[in-house]
Amino acid sequence: MAGQSGFPEILAFGPTGYGDELLFGACVSVAIAVLAYSLGLMIGIIGAMSKLYGSTLTRSIMQGYTTLVRAVPELILILILYYAGTATLNQLLESSGFEAIAINGFAAAVLVLGFVQGAYSTEVLRAAIQAIPVGQMEAARAYGMSPWLIFRRITVPSMLPYAIPGLANLWLIVTKDTALIAVVGYTELALATRQAAGNTKMYFTFFMAAGLIYLIITLVSQRGFAMLEKRVRRGQRKLA
Amino acid sequence: MNFNRRIVMAAAAIAMMAGASTSAMADIKFGVAAEPYAPYSSKDASGKWVGWEIDLMNTLCAQMNEKCELVEVAWDGIIPALTSKQIDVIWSSMSITDERKKTIDFSDMYYNTPSNLIGQKTGDTDIAPEHLKGKVVGVQVSTTHERYAQKYFAPAGAEVKTYSTQDEANNDLAAGRLDYVQADSTALDAFLKTDQGKQCCELKGTVPDDVSVLGFGVGAGVRKEDTALKDKINAAIAELAKQKKFTEITKNYPELQGILATPESN
Amino acid sequence: MSFDILKTVIKGVVVLILVAILTGLIYWLLKVSQWSWMATYYPLLIKGLWLSLLLWIFSCVLGMILAIPIGLVQVTGPPWLAALAKGYCTVIRGTPLLLQLWLIYYGLGSLFPKIAMVFPEFRQDFMWLIRLDAFWYALLAFTLSFAGYEGEIMRGAFLGVPRGELEAARAFGMSPWKVLTRVWFPRAVRLVLPTLAGEVVLQLKSTPLAMTVTVMDLAGVVRNRITQDTYIVYEPLMLLAVIYMCLTFLTVWAFSYIEKKVPQKR
Numbered sequence: 001m002a003g004q005s006g007f008p009e010i011l012a013f014g015p016t017g018y019g020d021e022l023l024f025g026a027c028v029s030v031a032i033a034v035l036a037y038s039l040g041l042m043i044g045i046i047g048a049m050s051k052l053y054g055s056t057l058t059r060s061i062m063q064g065y066t067t068l069v070r071a072v073p074e075l076i077l078i079l080i081l082y083y084a085g086t087a088t089l090n091q092l093l094e095s096s097g098f099e100a101i102a103i104n105g106f107a108a109a110v111l112v113l114g115f116v117q118g119a120y121s122t123e124v125l126r127a128a129i130q131a132i133p134v135g136q137m138e139a140a141r142a143y144g145m146s147p148w149l150i151f152r153r154i155t156v157p158s159m160l161p162y163a164i165p166g167l168a169n170l171w172l173i174v175t176k177d178t179a180l181i182a183v184v185g186y187t188e189l190a191l192a193t194r195q196a197a198g199n200t201k202m203y204f205t206f207f208m209a210a211g212l213i214y215l216i217i218t219l220v221s222q223r224g225f226a227m228l229e230k231r232v233r234r235g236q237r238k239l240a
Numbered sequence: 241m242n243f244n245r246r247i248v249m250a251a252a253a254i255a256m257m258a259g260a261s262t263s264a265m266a267d268i269k270f271g272v273a274a275e276p277y278a279p280y281s282s283k284d285a286s287g288k289w290v291g292w293e294i295d296l297m298n299t300l301c302a303q304m305n306e307k308c309e310l311v312e313v314a315w316d317g318i319i320p321a322l323t324s325k326q327i328d329v330i331w332s333s334m335s336i337t338d339e340r341k342k343t344i345d346f347s348d349m350y351y352n353t354p355s356n357l358i359g360q361k362t363g364d365t366d367i368a369p370e371h372l373k374g375k376v377v378g379v380q381v382s383t384t385h386e387r388y389a390q391k392y393f394a395p396a397g398a399e400v401k402t403y404s405t406q407d408e409a410n411n412d413l414a415a416g417r418l419d420y421v422q423a424d425s426t427a428l429d430a431f432l433k434t435d436q437g438k439q440c441c442e443l444k445g446t447v448p449d450d451v452s453v454l455g456f457g458v459g460a461g462v463r464k465e466d467t468a469l470k471d472k473i474n475a476a477i478a479e480l481a482k483q484k485k486f487t488e489i490t491k492n493y494p495e496l497q498g499i500l501a502t503p504e505s506n
Numbered sequence: 507m508s509f510d511i512l513k514t515v516i517k518g519v520v521v522l523i524l525v526a527i528l529t530g531l532i533y534w535l536l537k538v539s540q541w542s543w544m545a546t547y548y549p550l551l552i553k554g555l556w557l558s559l560l561l562w563i564f565s566c567v568l569g570m571i572l573a574i575p576i577g578l579v580q581v582t583g584p585p586w587l588a589a590l591a592k593g594y595c596t597v598i599r600g601t602p603l604l605l606q607l608w609l610i611y612y613g614l615g616s617l618f619p620k621i622a623m624v625f626p627e628f629r630q631d632f633m634w635l636i637r638l639d640a641f642w643y644a645l646l647a648f649t650l651s652f653a654g655y656e657g658e659i660m661r662g663a664f665l666g667v668p669r670g671e672l673e674a675a676r677a678f679g680m681s682p683w684k685v686l687t688r689v690w691f692p693r694a695v696r697l698v699l700p701t702l703a704g705e706v707v708l709q710l711k712s713t714p715l716a717m718t719v720t721v722m723d724l725a726g727v728v729r730n731r732i733t734q735d736t737y738i739v740y741e742p743l744m745l746l747a748v749i750y751m752c753l754t755f756l757t758v759w760a761f762s763y764i765e766k767k768v769p770q771k772r
Contacts (some may be wrong), residue, residue: 021287058517063522071754072747073711076725080743085316087324087528105311105326148509172599179602183718185314185321187272190605195283198276198407201436203616207609211601218600316729320739343737382734401640401720402730408612408724412720416622416636440619497735 018196018206026213028106029178032188035110037174040117041167048129049151062122069119075180079087082184083098105186109178117174124166128159146162160232168225175217189213267307268469270297271327273315275405278430279493280333292496295489296480297331303485305478310393310417316381316404322461330461333424337455346462347391347473349457350486352501353383356425357444358432363419367445373397373406375419384454385422391453393422412438422447426496433495456480457501477503511722543736544745547727554727555749557641561723562713565645565707569652574691577660591657598654603712611719613639644716652709659701663694696768700749707754713735714746724749 047066050058069077086108137160140150182191189210197206272289276282280293289310301308313321318334321327322344336346357367357377369392377393380385381402389400403409406423414436415423419427425446431437462470479487481503490496544551576595580588598606604631618636675689719724728742 018285024287057521061520068751071707071751073714073725073750075711075714076743076747076750079317079729080740080747083320083324084740084743086326087320090325105711108326108370109307109757176602179604180715182604183314184314185315187274190602190608191274193605194608195274197612198405198411199282199285201411201434201616203411204609204613207605207613211597211605211609214605215597215601219596256548316734319737340737381730386734403720404718404730411612412615415618416633417615436619439623 005045006166018200019195021192021204022189022213025187025189026217029175029188029190030217032106032109032113032178032181033175036117036178037171039110039114040121040170040174043114043118044121044125047118048125051122051126052129052187066119066122069116070123074116074177075183077116078112078180078184081115085112094109105181105184109181109184109186110190113174113177113181116177117170118168120173121167124170125159125163128163128166131162132158157232161229161236164225164229164232167223168229171221171225172218175221176214179200187222252431267309268301268329269309269311269322269327270329271311271313271318273332274312274320274404275315276407277333277427279426279495281481292489292493293331293333295492296486299485299489300473300476303479304472306472314404316334318382319461322463325463328462328466329473333427333458334461335455336457336459337384337387338452339387340455340461343464344461345470346459347470348460348477348503349459350477350503351463352457353499354425354446354449355388355422355454356428356446357420357422358413358428358437358441359420359444360413360416360440361442363444365444366449367420369393369396369398372420375399376401376417378403378412378418378421380404380406380409380423383423387425387453388447388450389422392447410437416440422446426499429495429499539741539744541741543732543738547732550722550727550731551724554722554724557721558713558716558723558725560643561645561648561716561721562710565648565652565713568645568649569709570656572580572649572653573656573660575666576657577662580657580661581664595654595657598651599658602702603647603651604715604718606651607644607715607719610647610650611643614643622631631645631667640716640720644719644721647714648712651712652705655705655708657700659705660694663698666691666697667693699761699765699768703758704766706761707757710750710753710757714750 047062051062054062097116132155137152140154145153173206178188179190181188185191187195193206193210197203200206272294273282277291279291281289284290292386294310297308297310311327313327315332318327318332319340322330323371323442330344334340334346336349340346372393373396376399377389378401379389381404386400386402394400401409401412401418404410406427409418409421409423410428410431412418421441428443432441432443442443460473462473484504486504490500490502576591580591583591671689671693672685675685680688713723714725716723717729720726722730725746728746732742733739
């Protein structure tokens with residue numbers, strides 16, 4: 001242990017400082033967040049389209065999915081899915097004759113968080129698609145565009161301005177939800193901080209440092225999304 | 241079209257990523273609680289796991305001629321992690337108890353230490369349950385010490401607070417939020433030797449043994465159906481005891497000498 | 507075209523998977539799952555539920571009270587105060603609640619021995635502060651968090667009240683305080699009511715985090731007592747999920763009832 005090192009030394013990189021552990025945990029957190037967010041977006045697009053244009057069966061499945069996932073606390077959901085998910089998956093694989101695979105913590109975290117994000121994205125994207133002026137969709141159909149072409153050329157570009165604020169919010173939520181993975185013992189930023197703080201007993205210092213890192217991630221993301229919104233809204237009237 | 245191809249490529253990329261992060265059961269996964277538990281297992285400043293138990297694990301794997309992978313899991317979810325096959329062995333100072341034997345199986349014991357109580361310097365050293373009435377005792381969740389405290393101290397009127405890591409219990413004791421902490425004697429010894437521990441607290445005593453609660457020593461947890469793995473580990477432990485490897489490892493940890501009971505001590 | 511065939515195939519596969527999951531779930535519920543633990547842990551669960559409800563409702567109410575000045579000062583007040591409020595909201599919304607909770611509980615806890623070193627009388631005089639139950643720390647953390655998020659929302663609400671109404675109130679000679687209490691605040695609250703339902707539900711979903719700092723709320727009881735004593739993992743978690751779902755639906759229903767009662771003339 002590094003003894004009673006001062007504030008800057010303990011956060012340094014290299015073998016005696018915990019700075020590199022924290023940054024590594026931060027990279028893991030961001031990686032989990034990015035993958036889970038993309039997974040959530042994909043589920044969201046499928047969900048939104050099925051809610052709006054799908055058959056009654058798909059609509060009710062999606063409704064059940066979004067209602068259930070948004071009604072249960074993320075922490076509980078993560079606990080259930082993390083243990084039950086891997087257990088049932090392995091049981092299924094074994095009973096169908098395949099060898100059980102070991103899903104490492106990273107993949108499990110991404111799947112769980114992506115599953116949760118999917119429910120929220122569905123709602124955001126659905127509201128955004130519904131906000132597209134009907135006239136545009138009617139005109140597209142009158143032109144004889146195929147559903148895929150309409151999706152590509154009309155739906156996605158038109159709904160993005162409405163969706164971006166909600167999606168930006170979801171991104172912030174997913175970056176903060178990665179901290180919940182600490183409760184199942186996977187070393188991302190929050191757990192790395194706690195381990196470092198536990199080793200050195202400098203709890204206050206390390207939690208402040210971690211908070212700063214999260215804040216930087218958040219502020220950079222907000223800047224990024226503001227730029228994205230400006231680009232997506234080009235040509236449209238500015239918001240009041 | 242271009243877009244279709246892009247989607248197919250994206251799907252393939254995700255499938256590859258998923259494949260890359262899963263692996264067939266090649267290495268044996270040893271589950272260790274993701275918390276500092278000196279002197280048995282803790283992470284040093286460079287991020288490496290060190291400790292008596294870690295050294296024993298490496299020696300054991302060399303003896304068994306297997307490749308072992310250290311996987312960090314949350315202590316309070318370590319048994320579900322074992323049963324859901326995220327890890328293959330629990331190697332985290334888990335005591336062998338009949339209660340736990342209902343769900344998982346254990347190897348032979350590889351060390352045994354008594355259960356101690358430490359407390360504030362301002363308190364006295366009487367640790368009979370009646371004397372603890374109205375006091376606050378901190379324990380780590382899901383340990384034999386928690387069971388003991390719930391069985392003996394809680395009915396006598398003490399308040400038992402559970403923490404997810406031993407470290408947090410120690411910190412709250414140092415902060416003054418607890419009157420006592422009950423845990424493994426050597427782990428508490430390590431805490432009392434730190435600056436924080438020296439300042440606030442002292443050893444109060446060893447609790448009277450109760451094998452039904454405190455168990456028969458620490459063993460490796462395995463799934464009930466993994467009898468082959470259990471036999472392998474038992475054979476390796478017996479061999480290491482014969483070769484006096486336990487004494488060799490304990491040499492690096494002078495604070496454990498004389499207190500630790502290992503398979504060699506029989 | 508081939509795309510349609512693909513669609514029907516995918517639909518069929520999805521339906522099959524869902525039917526399989528459903529039958530598996532029902533079988534598990536009826537045959538395999540154990541619910542005997544509920545009889546023994548019933549009183550603890552009730553106490554835990556009560557603590558969860560207290561944490562949730564009080565953090566919402568106190569947080570809301572705190573949020574009003576935070577939101578208002580960003581619209582009216584002196585620029586330095588507005589900047590302070592904005593900074594507060596940014597920090598709260600930019601860091602995870604779990605981290606804030608740990609900072610407040612363990613961070614402050616680790617400061618106590620350091621203060622005690624400098625001011626030796628600290629221990630005796632402030633024993634009440636040190637011995638404060640973790641519940642209050644959790645309440646503080648949740649209140650501050652709720653205030654941070656609601657402050658931002660209240661700012662939008664205060665900005666969203668039509669200027670004409672405020673000007674008319676001032677033209678009537680109402681004092682600024684009267685304008686605030688009679689016109690500005692009520693209109694802002696009505697604007698915010700739909701969002702408020704969502705925010706209160708989100709707060710409910712944040713309360714289980716208290717279990718990580720030794721609070722025996724509902725989630726704490728389930729994870730730190732029931733699962734540890736009985737080693738049953740999934741059934742208590744399912745019960746937990748169901749209880750939270752019911753609370754969520756109750757809240758949504760209650761808020762939609764209130765919304766119907768409140769006139770929403772545009």
